[in-house]
Amino acid sequence: SKPVQLSVHLHPYGEGRNLLLSRDITALEQAEAMRRDFVANVSHEIRTPLTVLAGFVETLQTLPLDETEQGKYLGLMSQQATRMQSLVDDLLTLSRLEGSPAPSGADLVDMVQLLQQCKQEAHNLSVLLWGRAQDIQFTVADAVAVTGSATEIHSAVFNLIGNAIRYTPADKSIVVQWHKTGDGEAELSVQDTGPGIAPEHLPRLTERFYRVDRSRSRDTGGTGLGLAIVKHVAQRHGAELLIESVPGRGSTFRLRFKAARLRMH
Ligand code: ADP
Numbered sequence: 001s002k003p004v005q006l007s008v009h010l011h012p013y014g015e016g017r018n019l020l021l022s023r024d025i026t027a028l029e030q031a032e033a034m035r036r037d038f039v040a041n042v043s044h045e046i047r048t049p050l051t052v053l054a055g056f057v058e059t060l061q062t063l064p065l066d067e068t069e070q071g072k073y074l075g076l077m078s079q080q081a082t083r084m085q086s087l088v089d090d091l092l093t094l095s096r097l098e099g100s101p102a103p104s105g106a107d108l109v110d111m112v113q114l115l116q117q118c119k120q121e122a123h124n125l126s127v128l129l130w131g132r133a134q135d136i137q138f139t140v141a142d143a144v145a146v147t148g149s150a151t152e153i154h155s156a157v158f159n160l161i162g163n164a165i166r167y168t169p170a171d172k173s174i175v176v177q178w179h180k181t182g183d184g185e186a187e188l189s190v191q192d193t194g195p196g197i198a199p200e201h202l203p204r205l206t207e208r209f210y211r212v213d214r215s216r217s218r219d220t221g222g223t224g225l226g227l228a229i230v231k232h233v234a235q236r237h238g239a240e241l242l243i244e245s246v247p248g249r250g251s252t253f254r255l256r257f258k259a260a261r262l263r264m265h
Contacts, residue, residue, distance in 0.1 A: 038208065041208065041209045042087075042091065045087055045209065045223070045224070046084060046087065049080040049081075049083045049084050050080075050084070052076075052080050053077055053080045053081065056073050056076055056077045056080075057077070059073060060073055060074075082221070083218070083221065083223075086221060086223050087223045087225075090223045090225040090226070090229065091225065093155060093225075093229055094208070094225060094228060094229055094232065097152070097229065097232040097233065097236065098232070102236040102237075103148045103149035103152060103236060103237070105147040105148070105261070106147070107147065107148065107149065107150070108145045108146075108147060108263055109145055109146045109147070109148055109149070109150045109153050110145050110150075111140070111143075111144060111145060111146060111153075111178050111188075112140050112143055112178075114150065114153065114154055114157065115138055115140055115157070115176065115178055117154070118138075118154070118157055118158055118161055118176070119136070119138045119176075121158060121161075122136050122138075122158075122161050122162075122165060122174075122176075123136070125162060125165050126165050126170075129165060129166060129220060129221075130165075130170035131170075132170055134165060134168065134170055134172070134173070134174060135172075135173040135174070136161075136164075136165070136173070136174045136175075136176065137173065137174070137175045137176070138176045138177075139175070139176070139177045139178070139179075140177075140178045140179075141177065141178065141179035141180070142178070142179050142180045142186065143264070144178070144180060144186045144262050144263070144264060145262070145263045145264075146186070146237065146257050146261055146262060146263075147261050147262075147263065148236070148237045148261065149236075149237075152233045152236065152237070153233065153237065155229060155233060156229065156230045156233035156234065156255060157188055157190075157255070159226040159227070159229055159230050160188075160190040160230060160253045160255070161174075161176060161190055162226065163190075163192075163222075163226060163227075163253070164176075164190050164191075164192035164194065164251075164253075166220035166221070166222060167192065167194040167195060167216070167220070167251075168192040168193055168194035168250070169194070172192075172193040172194065173193055174190070174191065174192045174193070175189075175190075175191045176188075176189070176190050176191075177189045177191075180262075181256070183259075184259040184262075185256055185257060185258055185259055185262075186256075186257050186262050187254050187255065187256050187257070188254065188255040188257075189252055189253070189254045189255075190252065190253045190254075191250065191251075191252040192250045192251055192252075193249070193250040194250055194251065195247070195248070195250075196245045196246050196247040196248055196249050196250055196251055197212055197243075197245040197247065197251055198212070198245075198247050199245075202243055202245065205227050205243060206227045206228055206230070206231040206241070207228065208224065208225055208228045209224040209225065210224065211224050227241075230253075230255075234255055237257065237261060238257075238258050238260070238261055239255050239256055239257045239258070239261070240254075240255070240256040241253070241254070241255060241256075242254040242256060
């Protein structure tokens with residue numbers, strides 16, 4: 001294949017060297033292909049709301065509309081602008097996570113306080129999306145703090161809670177828990193009673209822009225980047241992201257923190 005040929009020209013020093021270099025080139029080509037895919041995805045994600053927005057502007061310019069109709073169009077335009085804003089925000093968050101060293105273990109993140117804040121935000125998001133407060137139960141069983149970045153952990157936890165709210169119908173329940181596990185680790189779990197996810201999708205769920213149902217994700221303001229952000233934050237805190245789901249029943253997302261990352265209050 002092409003990479004092997006190249007290595008023969010550059011390094012005629014024997015089999016081992018050739019093999020090593022050919023593998024390096026393949027990895028480089030893969031990284032380059034991933035970068036191209038990512039740029040294509042981002043462009044597509046931005047172009048869609050932009051096209052819709054431009055269409056509404058044209059409508060407002062050409063059609064003689066009364067005030068009520070104008071208001072309707074302006075509302076729809078504002079939705080598209082918000083969508084682009086969320087996308088840019090999530091892209092910036094991801095790029096910050098990738099471009100900075102992992103948070104040191106020096107700072108303590110008070111999970112009790114963090115979840116209290118999430119509870120208020122969850123209530124607000126639920127009212128915004130569904131026009132009513134969903135039944136969201138918060139249980140903090142242990143006052144265990146985590147070492148790391150409060151901003152990052154908040155972003156990971158609220159992405160999970162936000163997904164539960166967006167994918168669970170208004171009349172169904174959600175349970176958020178923070179507790180120690182038997183082996184000295186601690187776990188944040190977000191359990192919903194939404195549509196669930198078929199097993200074949202689970203391995204790809206944290207890929208950027210991977211969505212099981214595109215229109216459902218977009219309708220509820222999803223950027224397709226949430227779980228990629230959660231995975232990054234977990235890695236940077238030595239935590240594990242576990243996903244369990246039963247189609248038709250619901251899903252549970254868990255963030256598991258190692259004992260070395262935990263401090264009792
Ligand atoms: P999105 O912005 O599309 O929600 P995410 O990265 O947060 O992007 O999630 C990726 C996909 O995983 C979603 O599009 C959705 O199909 C699926 N998903 C995530 N959370 C849930 C959930 N709680 N219930 C059902 N499906 C979910």
